[in-house]
Amino acid sequence: MADGTVNDAPMLSNQHAPKIPLALNRGREAASYLSYIITHYYDLPDYMVFIHGDRYQTHNDDPMFDTLPLVQKLDLDYVDLEGYVNLRCNWKHCPKPYIVPQPGHEDSIWEAHGEYAKAWEFIFPNETLPEKIAAPCCAQFAVNRRTIHRWPVAQYERIRAWMWSREGDLPSMKAGIILEYMWHILFGKPAYWCAPVKPCYCGTWNICDLDCDETKGWCKGRIWTPDPPPSMPVCMSIGFKHGKSLIFSRAIGQWRVRMARRGQLKAGKSIRRVRMVTGYLRWIDVHKHFDDSRW
Structure with a gap:
């Protein structure tokens, strides 16, 4: 990245290619x-x-x-x-x-x-x-x-x-x-490192006009919920690319069915969390709060 270009360096592990002698994958990433x-x-x-x-x-x-x-x-x-x-x-x-x-x-x-x-x-x-x-x-x-x-x-x-x-x-x-x-x-930071969020966004990505609550470490317009679901539905990326709430809703619906079958939607908290996702994605489509140019 020294000259402004980005060079990918994907690191394969034996978890994804078990027949190839690669480094043992431990500790997730x-x-x-x-x-x-x-x-x-x-x-x-x-x-x-x-x-x-x-x-x-x-x-x-x-x-x-x-x-x-x-x-x-x-x-x-x-x-x-x-x-x-x-x-x-x-x-x-x-x-x-x-x-x-x-x-x-x-x-x-x-x-x-x-x-x-x-x-x-x-x-x-x-x-x-x-x-x-x-x-x-x-x-x-x-x-x-x-x-x-x-x-x-x-x-x-x-x-x-x-x-x-x-x-x-x-x-x-x-x-x-x-x-x-x-x-x-x-890499040189204190063990307890909860940096102020607004300067963080401004410095990291030059996003400096956010409305932030520094007591909660949260800014409007960025992460919309402090506790999103742990993983993405498989077809959600298709929904993001096309920007259609119908695709979003179908993706979430299919995801909820799979989770229910696995017994992961028994707790009310999990069900509410998935509903929150659906509602937010519909809101994005209605108000056009996304940038088509990035695609």
Whole structure:
């Protein structure tokens, strides 16, 4: 990205190509990120954007959940200034600490307090364990070469080796959570990093005219609900591309049927969440609050 161009560097894993001898995939996106850094450590580009594979994802900080504008509008001068920039300004998992490291803590399936403390001791043996960890989710960020080079390549190899060594006793999902809330620390930010949202949007994407509630870390016109559904319906991207509420509604309807069959719509909260999605997408179509030029 040094000359204004973007070079894709998709990192395949053995999860997607099991018959090809590729790096072991652990920690969701974490092992792929680390493998890229390790492989290209001595010839890294000036700037890098680490993102997930799907274009449309509910954790994208975009009104249409689209990855494309997050990359297209990214201000590289701001990345150069900050060194590390989370591609989510909205306070998902802020301001309340998401992880409170506690050595010896017995974690539930969604907790990582005890395991985070173990990982910290291995990865940062000479550093004091933080009292609380917080940052917006979801492991998508931009970083410059100088910031990655704060650490020798051996440190990234050490982290990846830790992930691989825990394959038998630490679920991949939990390993991913640990790294998700360690990237910002690794790249020079405080352990508790809930930055003001309006300056974040203004600096990251030059979106500076937002109406924001800094106490809640939320701006009108960006993320429309603090708790969107965990995954996108398969055909929603078709709906986004054509901008038709009918397609949106059909996509959501089909999604609800599939979820109901799997027993995932028994809780009223989940049902209300899906209805909220449907209503919002219809509102977008009626008021034409999308930019056809991006397609």
